[in-house]
Amino acid sequence: MTAVRIPPTLRGEVGGERQVEADGASVREVLEDLARRYPALESQLFEGGQLASFVNVYLGGEDVRTLDGLDTAVDGHSMILLPAMAGGS
Amino acid sequence: MASYRELLQQVKGEIDEIGAADARERLAAADGGATLFLDVRELDEWDEGTVPGAIHVPRGQLESRIEGLVPDRDRELVVYCSGGSRSAFAAKSLGELGYANVTSLAGGFTDWKRNGFPIETPQALTPPQRARYSRHLLIPEVGEAGQQKLLSSRVLLIGAGGLGSPASLYLAAAGVGTLGIVDADVVDDSNLQRQIIHSTKRLGEPKVESARETIQALNPDVEVKAYEERLTSENVERIMGDGWDVIVDGADNFPTRYLVNDASVWHDVPVVHGSIYRFEGQVTVFKPQEGPCYRCLFPTPPPPELAPSCAEGGVLGVLPGIIGSLQANEALKLLLGIGESLQGRLLLFDALATTFDEVSVKRDPACPVCGESPTVTEYVDYVEFCAGPKVTS
Numbered sequence: 457m458t459a460v461r462i463p464p465t466l467r468g469e470v471g472g473e474r475q476v477e478a479d480g481a482s483v484r485e486v487l488e489d490l491a492r493r494y495p496a497l498e499s500q501l502f503e504g505g506q507l508a509s510f511v512n513v514y515l516g517g518e519d520v521r522t523l524d525g526l527d528t529a530v531d532g533h534s535m536i537l538l539p540a541m542a543g544g545s
Numbered sequence: 546m547a548s549y550r551e552l553l554q555q556v557k558g559e560i561d562e563i564g565a566a567d568a569r570e571r572l573a574a575a576d577g578g579a580t581l582f583l584d585v586r587e588l589d590e591w592d593e594g595t596v597p598g599a600i601h602v603p604r605g606q607l608e609s610r611i612e613g614l615v616p617d618r619d620r621e622l623v624v625y626c627s628g629g630s631r632s633a634f635a636a637k638s639l640g641e642l643g644y645a646n647v648t649s650l651a652g653g654f655t656d657w658k659r660n661g662f663p664i665e666t667p668q669a670l671t672p673p674q675r676a677r678y679s680r681h682l683l684i685p686e687v688g689e690a691g692q693q694k695l696l697s698s699r700v701l702l703i704g705a706g707g708l709g710s711p712a713s714l715y716l717a718a719a720g721v722g723t724l725g726i727v728d729a730d731v732v733d734d735s736n737l738q739r740q741i742i743h744s745t746k747r748l749g750e751p752k753v754e755s756a757r758e759t760i761q762a763l764n765p766d767v768e769v770k771a772y773e774e775r776l777t778s779e780n781v782e783r784i785m786g787d788g789w790d791v792i793v794d795g796a797d798n799f800p801t802r803y804l805v806n807d808a809s810v811w812h813d814v815p816v817v818h819g820s821i822y823r824f825e826g827q828v829t830v831f832k833p834q835e836g837p838c839y840r841c842l843f844p845t846p847p848p849p850e851l852a853p854s855c856a857e858g859g860v861l862g863v864l865p866g867i868i869g870s871l872q873a874n875e876a877l878k879l880l881l882g883i884g885e886s887l888q889g890r891l892l893l894f895d896a897l898a899t900t901f902d903e904v905s906v907k908r909d910p911a912c913p914v915c916g917e918s919p920t921v922t923e924y925v926d927y928v929e930f931c932a933g934p935k936v937t938s
Contacts, residue, residue, distance in 0.1 A: 538891075
């Protein structure tokens with residue numbers, strides 16, 4: 457199981473949890489499993505089968521877009537989901 | 546018991562001395578940084594003029610401060626005072642502390658000047674400034690030169706709100722000479738739970754004016770340039786044209802963040818980025834050409850339901866205090882040219898769990914602004930995003 461950190465803006469979709477677990481060997485499998493467990497997340501993570509452009513996914517602290525994208529092997533690392541936050545005031 | 550004269554003679558016999566002409570040659574050869582001139586005179590003597598590039602530590606503080614100033618004990622040092630006596634004792638002490646290449650300037654600065662060799666007059670801090678910034682002056686990485694640098698620095702703050710409040714207060718306290726503040730809002734009741742630069746009696750005042758009053762009460766050395774306007778494609782060039790060393794971005798919306806980013810890339814000004822939501826904050830540094838920019842990190846803004854502002858989502862009052870202070874820290878390091886910045890690293894703070902995490906941020910060769918083939922080449926005013934940027938002009 458992979459530990460996935462949920463950003464505050466998506467916690468409503470996972471029952472308020474800060475961190476959840478999902479299963480899979482690749483980033484895609486983990487995110488798909490996540491979307492199965494928490495269906496409300498799907499539209500926040502995927503756009504036309506691809507990772508939504510407004511969400512960054514980090515595996516072991518690295519942006520998966522700089523690795524093999526959704527095909528990146530999870531390899532025991534934990535995952536962080538991170539959309540941009542604009543608030544400053 | 547030895548007299549002073551005898552002691553001086555004895556010490557001079559135990560150290561190496563160099564004449565002014567030889568020292569001049571070493572200075573000329575020291576462009577590569579081989580020889581360091583160490584001035585052990587008192588502050589009022591130093592203020593009158595020094596050997597160019599010399600560092601200053603009064604004789605009385607030599608032993609306690611030298612390791613911080615010159616960690617390398619093999620460094621070639623030429624120690625000087627006004628006539629060559631204090632520097633002789635200083636050279637002996639340095640030898641006892643393990644400094645292996647120390648020479649005392651015979652005849653001292655007096656002889657150096659008499660020979661017509663180059664001198665420079667340090668830009669001196671005033672006595673009140675020396676008192677105000679004394680804790681900075683004691684840090685070798687800041688010191689008098691660093692403090693002068695801060696006093697001549699210019700930082701532009703986007704927003705005088707949650708992040709801008711602590712950031713501008715600490716930058717002002719640190720003596721950053723000019724602070725530009727861009728904010729179109731007035732002080733509102735709901736701001737005061739976190740926006741500590743404002744106060745109850747300033748309710749209804751423009752935030753930039755309220756911030757100016759607080760900053761000037763804190764440190765009269767600081768000049769505040771107030772821009773009581775919202776940053777737009779119309780005014781961004783005028784504001785950037787005033788010339789800034791660092792931008793501290795504490796904006797509360799995506800359109801401004803993208804505008805700040807594009808301006809920073811085109812004007813080659815680093816941005817210290819901070820953002821906050823409820824219990825969590827993010828901080829990083831975007832340094833154009835050297836590292837990623839905001840569009841490399843977040844090429845597309847999230848849809849509105851995923852991007853609530855603090856007004857909609859709330860924020861713990863102390864959170865901007867922490868994140869804004871981290872921004873001030875990054876800004877000061879950039880201005881002083883010290884330490885390791887957050888460039889290439891996004892720092893994530895969780896106030897509920899009290900954890901700091903870091904993720905890496907890389908430059909995107911396909912970035913529309915700083916990438917190899919930029920597609921965004923002029924300012925765009927985005928409306929509040931609806932599932933993606935919509936251009937209004």
